[in-house]
Amino acid sequence: MSVNAVTHLNFRGDAREALTFYQSVFGGDMVAVTYEEAGNVEDPSEADQVMWGQVAAGNGFRVMAYDVPSRTPWNQGENAFFLSLRGETAEEITGYWRKLSEGATVLQPLAPAGWAPLYGMLKDRFGITWVLDVAGEYNAP
Template sequence: MSVNVVTHLNFRGDARAALTFYRSVFGGEVAVVTYNDAGNVQEPSEADQVMWGQVTAGNGFRVMAYDVPSHLPWDQGENAFFVSLRGRAAEEITAYWKGLSDGATIIQPLGPAQWAPLYGMLKDRFGVTWVVDVVGEYTAP
């Protein structure tokens, strides 16, 4: 038996744009169910917002997202979570980094670290903080 961990991102009206952006970076397919599709419209102006959505790519990338309805509390918060993106190939990780960097705030530039051949951190244009690295053997000091 195995378990998969999938990051679920919560937005207020930006879920579709975020999913589309992540698909442009990682490839794969976007699936979206709107509140209207599900027959769960509580606020007419939110009918076409995402009740459930995900990007699934053949390279193993998967993320879920939805738009928190206005009748529920929502605060994007500061550092409430990070999305960790790890891979074994520097070229692949560097390409993802370049894609995610579009409109992002770089917290730690992508470069060598003690624990990884490449490591970087950024906050993307949707406010999501990504920790990106190439898997390596940790060498304690």
């Protein structure tokens, strides 16, 4: 028996746009169920917002998201979490970096690091901080 941990991102009205963007970066299938489709509309202005959404790609990438309803407190916070993406090759990680960095703020340029052949950090256009690196053996000093 096994389990999978999947990052679940919370937005305020941007979940569909974010999921669409992540699908454009990683490929795979996107599902977005609105509050209306789920029969859970409490505020008519939020009927088309995402109650549950997911992008699942054959390469193992998974992310879930939804739009926090206005009746529920929500604060994006500051450094509440990072989404870490580890790959096996520089080509793979560089490709994802190029796509994710569109409209992003680069916090640490993608470059070799003491603990990884390639490492970088950015905050994407939706305010999500991504840490990307190539998995490598750590050689402590």
